[in-house]
Amino acid sequence: MPRSRIFTVERQDDTLILVLPGTDITFADEEVLTEVDDVLYRLRESGARNLLIDFGQTAYFGSILLGSVLKFGTRLRDSGGRFALCNMSASGREMLRIARFDTLWPIYDTREAALAAMQQPDG
Amino acid sequence: MTLILVVDDSAVDRRAAGGLLERNDGWGVIYAADGQEALLQMERHQPDLVVADLVMPGISGLELLRIAKGQFPLIPVVMVTGKGSEETAVEALRQGAASYLTKRRLTQDLAETVTLVLNAAARDRSDARLMDFMTQLECRFVLESNLSLMPPLVNFLQQAGTRMQLFDGAERLHVGVALEEGLVNAYYHGNLEIDSQLRVDDYRAYYELARLRAQQPPYRDRRIYVTARVTRSEATYVLRDEGPGFDPASYVPPTAPDNIERSFGRGLLLMRTFMDEVRFNPAGNEVTLVKRKVVVDAPPAPHFPAEVASCPAVESSPSSARTTR
Numbered sequence: 001m002p003r004s005r006i007f008t009v010e011r012q013d014d015t016l017i018l019v020l021p022g023t024d025i026t027f028a029d030e031e032v033l034t035e036v037d038d039v040l041y042r043l044r045e046s047g048a049r050n051l052l053i054d055f056g057q058t059a060y061f062g063s064i065l066l067g068s069v070l071k072f073g074t075r076l077r078d079s080g081g082r083f084a085l086c087n088m089s090a091s092g093r094e095m096l097r098i099a100r101f102d103t104l105w106p107i108y109d110t111r112e113a114a115l116a117a118m119q120q121p122d123g
Numbered sequence: 124m125t126l127i128l129v130v131d132d133s134a135v136d137r138r139a140a141g142g143l144l145e146r147n148d149g150w151g152v153i154y155a156a157d158g159q160e161a162l163l164q165m166e167r168h169q170p171d172l173v174v175a176d177l178v179m180p181g182i183s184g185l186e187l188l189r190i191a192k193g194q195f196p197l198i199p200v201v202m203v204t205g206k207g208s209e210e211t212a213v214e215a216l217r218q219g220a221a222s223y224l225t226k227r228r229l230t231q232d233l234a235e236t237v238t239l240v241l242n243a244a245a246r247d248r249s250d251a252r253l254m255d256f257m258t259q260l261e262c263r264f265v266l267e268s269n270l271s272l273m274p275p276l277v278n279f280l281q282q283a284g285t286r287m288q289l290f291d292g293a294e295r296l297h298v299g300v301a302l303e304e305g306l307v308n309a310y311y312h313g314n315l316e317i318d319s320q321l322r323v324d325d326y327r328a329y330y331e332l333a334r335l336r337a338q339q340p341p342y343r344d345r346r347i348y349v350t351a352r353v354t355r356s357e358a359t360y361v362l363r364d365e366g367p368g369f370d371p372a373s374y375v376p377p378t379a380p381d382n383i384e385r386s387f388g389r390g391l392l393l394m395r396t397f398m399d400e401v402r403f404n405p406a407g408n409e410v411t412l413v414k415r416k417v418v419v420d421a422p423p424a425p426h427f428p429a430e431v432a433s434c435p436a437v438e439s440s441p442s443s444a445r446t447t448r
Binding site for chain 2: 026027029030033059060061062063066067070071074090091094095098099100101103104
């Protein structure tokens with residue numbers, strides 16, 4: 001399995017945390033999509049149920065990353081896991097709002113807040 | 124007096140670097156113990172240069188660099204690295220650090236590096252001052268089918284808008300996103316005629332086909348034509364490919380409740396959101412993006428001569444749809 005060059009993957013309990021770099025992701029479409037597959041593979045192999053994307057204050061990104069967020073969210077919904085986003089810059093949050101993704105998944109200000117919410121029992 | 128800000132969480136290293144710098148006549152030194160304090164010092168004193176440790180608690184050196192490049196673009200930042208952080212140093216250069224030094228060779232290299240960077244920064248400031256007097260910029264690029272040319276082009280166009288004080292900060296990011304989406308559309312869906320649906324079905328096949336077509340006629344011989352006209356009040360970017368075009372009337376934005384989860388169509392959505400005008404020519408292979416300056420209040424209108432004539436583009440639908448964008 002190739003080592004990620006864009007994303008960093010961490011794990012806390014039942015949740016995989018995908019950390020985006022603190023730099024702009026531009027013109028790296030194929031690389032992003034390859035790493036999305038890599039993360040989905042890790043998710044499946046690790047037995048973790050949930051996925052949290054920590055945007056790490058990535059200043060801006062385009063449609064490919066939006067499409068990737070959608071792919072993650074759909075996969076987690078299909079598998080019955082939880083999916084959330086956190087730590088977004090103002091521009092990043094605006095991107096999600098434009099795509100209406102803020103209506104699909106919870107967005108938290110910090111990783112800690114997201115993990116605390118994701119560890120709550122289903123209600 | 125040239126003012127240099129030294130940022131390091133280690134008091135010993137901070138004083139050592141400051142001592143080396145203060146040996147030079149005409150250089151004054153101020154200090155910060157972390158990234159947060161550094162940003163306050165930059166705000167307060169507007170130093171001529173920053174020397175910052177790469178590894179610090181809280182805001183890291185890289186994060187400080189990123190914020191400083193956004194808030195104080197004309198203040199150069201020299202990063203200081205410890206042993207084993209060469210990869211991070213390269214990343215720092217990529218993100219706009221003016222130079223980097225290793226702590227091991229600080230005594231030998233600090234003054235010389237700072238002198239070189241200060242001289243370069245003085246030239247940059249002269250250039251920036253000249254740009255204050257530019258009222259219009261027009262340029263045209265004819266790009267071969269090569270994606271690597273696009274990031275520097277977007278960066279150039281962003282800089283042109285910033286230097287003309289047309290946009291900055293978030294607006295600059297938005298223009299960058301819109302241009303990137305437009306160029307990617309022109310490349311993949313225009314000149315290479317690859318449909319977005321293939322990326323959804325099998326993205327590896329999508330990019331493999333792109334690589335193949337980039338080597339084959341007629342695709343490889345097609346060009347992307349980019350025209351930019353930037354004034355103090357408006358930027359107009361025209362991106363044209365040599366593909367068969369597409370039908371903008373067929374475009375359904377992926378924002379309706381039933382469409383939010385559709386896998387494509389967000390590039391055009393971002394363009395339309397971030398630019399003030401987006402229009403296509405009748406053939407559907409040319410998009411015109413217009414960004415106007417946001418006027419917060421209503422001060423007396425400054426007079427700049429020879430504003431740009433509007434581009435001859437028409438919003439209409441060609442007879443047939445080609446690739447999905």
